[in-house]
């Protein structure tokens with residue numbers, strides 16, 4: 234029987250349950266697999282030494298001082314996680330209207346990058362966010378002029394921010410600000426100072442989402458943003474085609490990798506992006522998704538490990554080449570023990 238008649242076969246000749254009967258057979262026909270190679274671990278860094286601080290809305294996630302970060306990254310490497318994404322918690326006193334701390338070559342994230350690279354070299358990739366929200370007193374990702382986030386003026390600061398991060402040794406800069414033209418501008422700025430080998434992971438299709446709430450608690454930008462919203466620069470959750478335009482522009486401007494964010498509510502976007510461009514596509518399982526799964530698991534409403542692994546595998550099936558997830562270390566630990574889903 235050729236494949237077409239097999240595919241149109243009818244019960245009882247066709248029984249899809251046959252392949253599912255035993256574990257060995259399910260393993261044979263499994264289409265997608267999650268491995269530690271797929272995981273990028275986002276970590277929050279704060280000032281001090283030997284300082285670890287829990288984040289209420291993200292149970293199991295801690296803010297770490299640089300020394301503890303270096304240790305934790307060692308653990309992640311040991312589990313086979315290829316890259317970490319660092320997010321600084323900026324002291325309130327260092328936040329200003331113009332977010333100038335963002336371009337300080339000795340700011341917290343640059344110190345963290347130097348420490349991680351000094352300890353671990355190229356056994357791990359280090360990714361830094363490019364956006365002004367950790368540093369701005371108003372909590373926006375760009376400069377505010379007359380009540381609006383000023384696109385072109387912001388680009389200049391983002392370029393300087395990307396350069397100081399790259400000079401500190403980060404491998405990948407990840408613009409998450411959603412200004413127009415930022416990928417091209419950052420690429421040019423890096424190339425102009427001889428940093429043409431630094432990769433750009435663009436937060437290309439980044440939606441104005443309620444699911445970032447716990448992250449803003451974690452980095453302490455929630456209070457700064459207050460009632461403000463990012464609707465004038467992040468994407469409208471109602472739009473799908475527009476994501477393809479965002480991604481197309483970013484490839485054109487020189488992105489090495491693109492990302493869709495959030496993850497689970499936007500699997501359709503992830504699948505469309507991967508299908509349309511067949512190029513390195515990442516997804517961010519954001520703080521609110523993490524918090525939801527943890528909260529349900531804490532109440533005994535979901536099995537934490539199974540729900541975690543299933544959510545991550547779903548990203549692979551939808552087309553992700555890699556996943557930024559706060560579960561990275563826990564998931565890699567389970568995978569090491571031979572757990573699948």
Ligand code: PBG
Nearest residue numbers: 364366409444445448519520521
């Ligand atoms: C900063 C940034 C945000 C996230 C990553 N980078 C928050 C935002 O845009 O407000 C969210 C990550 C998460 O929720 O886990 N621009």
